[in-house]
């Protein structure tokens with residue numbers, strides 16, 4: 001146990017079951033602990049460090065902005081946010097962007113936009129937002145209410161009203177619900193991340209998109225984890241050929257600094273007026289300068305590299321001893337192991353590889369540009385750890 005671990009146990013709220021590693025520094029896809037032990041990073045800070053840790057171009061953009069103006073508040077104009085919003089709209093066809101500081105805040109904005117649109121267009125009783133069982137949308141009380149996993153709900157009653165959940169694939173349940181309840185929006189993750197890295201079936205996603213369009217129900221896609229190149233496309237919905245009304249994103253967008261973005265499409269682009277929503281830190285110039293650096297380099301070549309790395313992971317792990325199944329998309333991968341996932345992750349840590357879990361799976365979220373040799377080394381360690 002290190003001094004930091006003792007301080008942490010004494011003074012930090014007991015909300016995390018941390019692994020026994022004290023990180024001292026990192027570069028690219030390598031991390032060093034306080035004892036100088038080296039690890040290959042297969043989690044990238046939960047899909048945040050998209051180009052690896054302290055990527056040179058990102059670091060330059062962020063530190064230059066920090067020296068100019070690190071924070072100014074949203075009372076004034078600053079360049080990085082405007083530039084990042086322009087890039088996001090040009091790359092997605094969305095019309096406007098609201099910046100917050102986290103995934104949960106991006107989803108809060110999506111929910112508020114949907115409620116305001118639906119109330120104005122269809123009346124004050126049109127507020128219900130339908131999400132999927134096994135989804136994860138955040139930890140504020142409202143995004144927790146959106147999250148379709150009961151164990152997150154139990155301790156925090158009463159939840160925000162106005163959410164209903166259906167099973168992935170169950171269009172009949174949605175149509176049945178629509179007979180009795182006015183539906184403002186449906187919200188999905190194209191790949192359920194915290195739910196175990198489960199991609200949605202294309203037929204279901206298309207049926208949902210059709211239903212939404214035909215009924216003026218807004219389609220919200222939560223791209224907090226799947227977004228910013230992770231799925232092998234800029235946003236995961238692009239793998240399905242659908243056009244959402246609202247897209248929320250966060251984790252990988254800032255390249256390592258806190259940022260959340262809610263992208264508003266044609267229908268909701270002008271739903272907000274001054275005073276309707278806001279955030280003190282939202283659109284922070286340093287975070288947005290990092291975002292501009294990241295987004296400008298998520299190009300076809302980078303995405304091709306993501307898909308090639310993804311294939312290498314599937315090829316290495318599918319059918320390997322102790323591995324029952326491999327799921328996911330791009331560099332967002334779930335590995336169902338015979339041994340408990342947490343045991344496998346512990347063994348990986350002992351052998352110099354940092355991985356995550358999601359439900360009963362080992363979850364891999366490496367940097368989008370992880371060097372092939374480091375990826376191969378990490379996969380060899382994981383395969384060994386998964387053996388009985």
Ligand SMILES: *Cc1c(COP(=O)(O)O)cnc(C)c1O
Nearest residue numbers: 102103104136137138193224225
């Ligand atoms: C991580 C995550 C969130 C919450 O993001 P925070 O930044 O932790 O608030 C929301 N939705 C999805 C799909 C996520 O993976």
